[in-house]
Amino acid sequence: xxxxxxxxxxxxxxxxxxxxxxxxxxxxxxxxxxxxxxxxxxxxxxxxxxxxxxxxxxxxxxxxxxxxxxxxxxxxxxxxxxxxxxxxxxxxxxxxxxxxxxxxxxxxxxxxxxxxxxxxxxxxxxxxxxxxxxxxxxxxxxxxxxxxxxxxxxxxxxxxxxxxxxxxxxxxxxxxxxxx
Numbered sequence: 001x002x003x004x005x006x007x008x009x010x011x012x013x014x015x016x017x018x019x020x021x022x023x024x025x026x027x028x029x030x031x032x033x034x035x036x037x038x039x040x041x042x043x044x045x046x047x048x049x050x051x052x053x054x055x056x057x058x059x060x061x062x063x064x065x066x067x068x069x070x071x072x073x074x075x076x077x078x079x080x081x082x083x084x085x086x087x088x089x090x091x092x093x094x095x096x097x098x099x100x101x102x103x104x105x106x107x108x109x110x111x112x113x114x115x116x117x118x119x120x121x122x123x124x125x126x127x128x129x130x131x132x133x134x135x136x137x138x139x140x141x142x143x144x145x146x147x148x149x150x151x152x153x154x155x156x157x158x159x160x161x162x163x164x165x166x167x168x169x170x171x172x173x174x175x176x177x178x179x180x
Contacts, residue, residue: 001110004029004082005092006100008153009116010146011071011139012126013164015094018116018171022092029085029093032058035073038130066095066102071142075099086110097149104156113153114175118164 005023007015019028025045032048034055043049050058055074058064067076077093082103085091095103097113104111118126120143127136153159160178162171 002086002088003090003110003112004086004103004107005090005112005114006103007092007094007114007116008097008100008149009164010118010123010143011131012123013116013118014126014168014171015116017168018114018162018175019092019094021168021172022175023090027085027089027091029077029081029091031075031077031081031093031095032064032067033073033075035071065106066099068096068098068102070096071138077103082107097146097152101152109158112158112160113156114160114162115150115153116162116164116171117150122165 005019007019009015030044030046030048032050032055034050034052037043037046037049041047052074055067055076058076058078059067063078063080064076065079065082067074069075075096077095077099082091086107100111100113120140123143124136124140127139131139160175162174164171166174
C-alpha cells in the first residue's frame with residue numbers, strides 16, 4: 001500500500017525543508033493556496049496559486065479531498081491530485097492538523113502524520129530571517145494553536161514525531177529511522 005506522508009508543525013519548524021530532503025520532487029502533492037508566492041516559489045511546482053474566488057469555486061464543485069484556512073489563507077489538496085499520486089507511489093505534503101484528519105477520514109492509514117516540534121524561541125529565530133515583523137507577530141499568535149493541534153494528533157498510532165530543534169540532517173535521520 002502506498003502512503004502519503006503529511007508534514008505538520010508550526011511555521012518555521014522545517015516541514016517543507018525536511019519533506020523536500022526526504023522525498024523526490026515528483027512525489028510532492030501540489031496543493032492549492034490563496035496566499036501569494038514566496039520568493040523562488042513557482043506556480044505548479046510548489047503550489048497552485050489561485051484567487052479566493054477560484055478556491056471557493058473548487059470547494060463548491062467538491063474538488064478538494066481536504067481544505068483548511070491557515071494564517072488567513074486557504075490551502076487544499078484536490079481529490080484527483082491525491083488519487084493520482086497514491087496510484088504512482090508514496091507521496092508527501094506539508095499540511096495542517098485539520099487537513100490531515102480530513103484526509104485520514106477519507107484514505108485511512110495511507111495518510112501518515114509527521115509532527116515536527118520546535119520551541120517558540122526557535123520559531124522566532126527562523127522566521128526573523130524570512131518574515132516581516134507583522135508576519136512574525138501573526139505567526140506567533142498561531143503558535144499556541146499549533147501546539148494544541150499536536151495533542152489531537154497523538155491519538156493516531158502511525159504518528160511520527162520529529163525533533164525540529166535538531167539540524168536538518170539530524171531530522172532526516174530521525175525520519176528515516178521512524179520509517180524503517
